Amino acid sequence: MMPTTMQARCVFLGAPGAGKGTQAKRVAGMVDIAHISTGDMLREEGKSGSELGMEAKTYMDAGKLVPDQLIIDMVKSRIQKPDAASAWILDGFPRTLPQAEALDQNLSNDNALTHVISFAVPEAVLMGRLTGRRTCARCGAIWHIAHKPPAKAGICDNCGGELTQRSDDREEAIGKRLEVYRTQTAPLLAYYRDRGVLKEIDADRSPDIVFQELLTQMQ
Ligand SMILES: [Zn+2]
Numbered sequence: 210m211m212p213t214t215m216q217a218r219c220v221f222l223g224a225p226g227a228g229k230g231t232q233a234k235r236v237a238g239m240v241d242i243a244h245i246s247t248g249d250m251l252r253e254e255g256k257s258g259s260e261l262g263m264e265a266k267t268y269m270d271a272g273k274l275v276p277d278q279l280i281i282d283m284v285k286s287r288i289q290k291p292d293a294a295s296a297w298i299l300d301g302f303p304r305t306l307p308q309a310e311a312l313d314q315n316l317s318n319d320n321a322l323t324h325v326i327s328f329a330v331p332e333a334v335l336m337g338r339l340t341g342r343r344t345c346a347r348c349g350a351i352w353h354i355a356h357k358p359p360a361k362a363g364i365c366d367n368c369g370g371e372l373t374q375r376s377d378d379r380e381e382a383i384g385k386r387l388e389v390y391r392t393q394t395a396p397l398l399a400y401y402r403d404r405g406v407l408k409e410i411d412a413d414r415s416p417d418i419v420f421q422e423l424l425t426q427m428q
Contacts, residue, residue: 223328272385
């Protein structure tokens with residue numbers, strides 16, 4: 210079994226719908242590690258109506274990547290917070306080569322990346338996962354109309370909140386997100402493979418099996 214504290218500084222890589230966010234939440238629920246989701250951070254900024262949030266939202270709603278510098282600054286300040294002192298998982302960052310290089314430059318040898326985990330899923334499978342996804346507007350729980358339906362349609366089992374389809378989970382935005390992943394994020398696999406930190410997981414399997422393999426890879 211994994212210890213309850215770990216010195217892991219990880220990047221989780223995967224196309225939209227590959228399940229990396231769900232897996233990151235599971236790991237963070239089990240060990241003392243900060244789950245840093247740039248998508249969640251940006252959506253919170255968007256809800257708060259901050260300038261950064263409003264700017265980011267216009268890109269996300271169109272299925273585009275938020276500009277590098279905006280994200281880099283946000284992540285830099287986040288990993289300096291006390292809860293991220295020894296261990297963190299970056300979920301949704303880096304998404305481009307410039308972001309990956311900025312991350313490397315920002316980490317000293319003492320706190321360099323320890324793992325980069327890639328969650329591999331075929332595109333046709335991703336499309337089905339994403340178009341059926343519904344998110345709880347209140348607690349953020351994620352459901353699926355076919356694979357993980359709530360007891361009552363449109364209502365979150367956890368908190369009774371209303372389930373909504375995220376604007377970036379609509380079909381036209383998904384096509385763009387997958388294309389952006391292919392062209393901008395997939396090249397990071399080679400970048401991290403060259404550095405000897407990349408581990409690849411076949412994530413077209415049940416979440417429990419993927420989770421077990423993930424724990425093994427993170428030892
Ligand atoms: Zn909820």
